[in-house]
Amino acid sequence: MDDILDVDGCLRRWKDGDEAAAEELIGHLYPVISKIVRTHLPRRDDEKDLVQEILMKTFSKLHQYKGDAPITHWVSRLALTTCLDRLRAQKIRPEIRRSDLTPEESDVFDAAWLSGSSPDASGAIAARDLVDKILASLSPEDRSLILMVDLEGRSLQEISETTGWTISKIKMRLFRVRPQLRQMIHKLEERK
Amino acid sequence: MNADMNSPEDQKWQSLLRLGASTFAGETEPPYGLISQTLARLRAQERQQEDLERIGWRALLASFAALVIAATVTLSVAFQDQGGDFEPGVRSVLQMDNIQVS
Numbered sequence: 001m002d003d004i005l006d007v008d009g010c011l012r013r014w015k016d017g018d019e020a021a022a023e024e025l026i027g028h029l030y031p032v033i034s035k036i037v038r039t040h041l042p043r044r045d046d047e048k049d050l051v052q053e054i055l056m057k058t059f060s061k062l063h064q065y066k067g068d069a070p071i072t073h074w075v076s077r078l079a080l081t082t083c084l085d086r087l088r089a090q091k092i093r094p095e096i097r098r099s100d101l102t103p104e105e106s107d108v109f110d111a112a113w114l115s116g117s118s119p120d121a122s123g124a125i126a127a128r129d130l131v132d133k134i135l136a137s138l139s140p141e142d143r144s145l146i147l148m149v150d151l152e153g154r155s156l157q158e159i160s161e162t163t164g165w166t167i168s169k170i171k172m173r174l175f176r177v178r179p180q181l182r183q184m185i186h187k188l189e190e191r192k
Numbered sequence: 193m194n195a196d197m198n199s200p201e202d203q204k205w206q207s208l209l210r211l212g213a214s215t216f217a218g219e220t221e222p223p224y225g226l227i228s229q230t231l232a233r234l235r236a237q238e239r240q241q242e243d244l245e246r247i248g249w250r251a252l253l254a255s256f257a258a259l260v261i262a263a264t265v266t267l268s269v270a271f272q273d274q275g276g277d278f279e280p281g282v283r284s285v286l287q288m289d290n291i292q293v294s
Contacts, residue, residue, distance in 0.1 A: 019231055026227050035218030043215060048223060055230045060237070112207035127212035134208075150197075151209050151216060182201040189204075 007071050011062060026055060032072045033079045039151065040083040040144050042132040043125070050086060054079045077162055080144065087140030095137045098188055105130040109188060134184055142177040149174065 013021035033054050037047050058075055065074050101109065104126035135143040148154045156167050197206065
């Protein structure tokens with residue numbers, strides 16, 4: 001991605017007060033930030049607001065960017081940290097019960113075995129809301145870790161680079177959170 | 193996806209993620225107004241920072257000026273006091289009668 005845009009040139013122009021350079025940078029970084037915000041934040045949270053907060057942080061901390069890694073990596077880390085801060089500010093919900101599910105979420109949960117075909121838009125949204133509800137009872141770090149591993153299929157090394165956590169810490173977290181997740185799904189199955 | 197996940201709960205979880213996968217996808221283009229709003233906020237932030245710097249400099253200069261005035265007053269009083277160790281009343285009597293104190 002960084003090959004398409006002359007990031008260094010853009011940064012230089014921005015520091016010289018060229019706003020067009022800032023526009024180019026925002027356009028370049030937006031897809032990366034949007035993906036992270038959509039993945040790590042519950043669907044109903046104000047996405048645009050958070051994206052803007054991340055962009056503001058990016059510009060105010062640009063002087064800290066050393067240029068030793070692509071700027072998208074640096075911004076990914078910043079975006080994830082901001083998402084985790086936002087999640088930390090939210091209250092961790094108690095464990096989800098079957099009665100907490102809407103009829104649509106309940107249907108999606110029951111049909112989750114038959115997911116060979118692509119769901120319609122409302123089915124996808126119900127599935128997402130259900131995923132958000134299940135994850136809401138985990139800590140922000142565990143929640144993000146599960147999504148990075150299970151949804152994005154990222155390696156432990158990649159996660160380590162993005163989060164700054166050591167590989168052993170990641171393994172330990174996964175080892176601890178996986179049974180928690182299984183138990184929650186099991187309880188949802190039981191209370192049909 | 194994780195290869196070690198074989199329990200029914202794990203498979204159910206993976207199915208749920210697959211079903212909701214489209215809602216996790218990010219956008220490629222910023223929504224209308226995001227760039228202009230961000231630039232406006234950046235400009236405002238920059239102005240605020242400049243104002244704060246200006247206020248900071250003024251405060252620093254004012255404190256420096258106050259310090260210089262205080263130092264000048266202290267030194268001038270010290271010079272005036274060099275006449276001796278007498279009380280001001282005694283000193284004025286000495287000066288009036290032109291008495292030499294060695």
